[in-house]
Amino acid sequence: MKKRKERKMDFEVNFDSLMDILTCVIGIMLFVVVFTVIQVRGVNVKMFTPLLREPPKGTTRKLFICSKKEIKFLDMDTAVSKLLKGIEHVSFYNVPSFVKKANRKNIHDFYFQYKLDYKTYSSWSFQRREIYIIITPFENIKGETLKDIKKDSSRFKRLIESLDPKKNWISFLVDEESIRLFKEARKLALQRGFKVGWDPLIIPFPHKECIVGCGGRSGRGIGGGIL
């Protein structure tokens, strides 16, 4: 009688490789969890306690608009002084001709155009005219982004380097989307030695603001203090 040969299993299932893979996967998971917990703990921000103060006397405000993640220099004070040149000789009756003449000067800077307008108030006892400045951004001129201002060649950096921190202070008007941009720009300005302030940007553009004959502001305005 022939012996039936036992059929032997030629192969064995070795789980060592699977064990290595699983151990590796667990290691990666642990690393991800640890990294995530560290991230979730939060970012520590050291913040100087801000306090609103009047700007130093004798200094000029330089205003920057941080809007839609772009920063633009709004040289309103220079534009106003150019537009209102000769205003001291202007009476109620020649306001319209003065405004027309000022607008012909075509005052503008790189980002904005500046024009004048006027409004007449009259009643049986008095007549008054107010002069307004209208600030219109150039549609096709983009401001600088967060990435742009970090470069040495950025317009913002070159501008603040050309200004004297003892004679100027910087004010930012910031909208909801541009907080990070504002903080970077502020950091650069502070490094240069400027006093800096900020306010939320709540004025729409084109912007119209009374500059002559308004009887002063009611309440504290925006962009007027350092922090």
Add this chain to the structure above:
Amino acid sequence: MAKVRLSEERMVSLFPMFNILTCLLGSLIFILGGIIIISLGVGRSVVIAPIQSTGKKPIYLEWNGKEIVIHPQKNIVPLSINIEKFQSLKNFYADLDRQFNNTAFGKLLKRINRKKQYFVVIVRPSGFKNFIFFRNYILDHKKIDVGYEPIEQNYTLRIRQ
């Protein structure tokens, strides 16, 4: 008579079970990590560690356009600012006085020491539109010094004092 011999190689190996348990442990760690993240809150958090730069002690407030949050207690005081309704600043400020009456912020306004303390307001983007009116109320009407700083909307705020 043929002998039936049990193969010595056919042993019960526990290694696969060990591996499955290790994998299960890893998955549980991952789930636990996810639960920790969710319980700590969605979004990044900012821990403000103030560096004293003024002579006064700051009291931190948070403004989001509708509520004031007084830190560190996190007392929430609702506030409605509708300046268009009022013909004068005086009436507007009187309305805010009325809203703050008998609230935690109203009590804080009464007991604050103006020479030694002031407010630092952390302003959320949702509070940008009407923050200037709130600021002027504190500064011009209540004669309390104020400072302010913007913060992103989705950041969780913790102030280390």
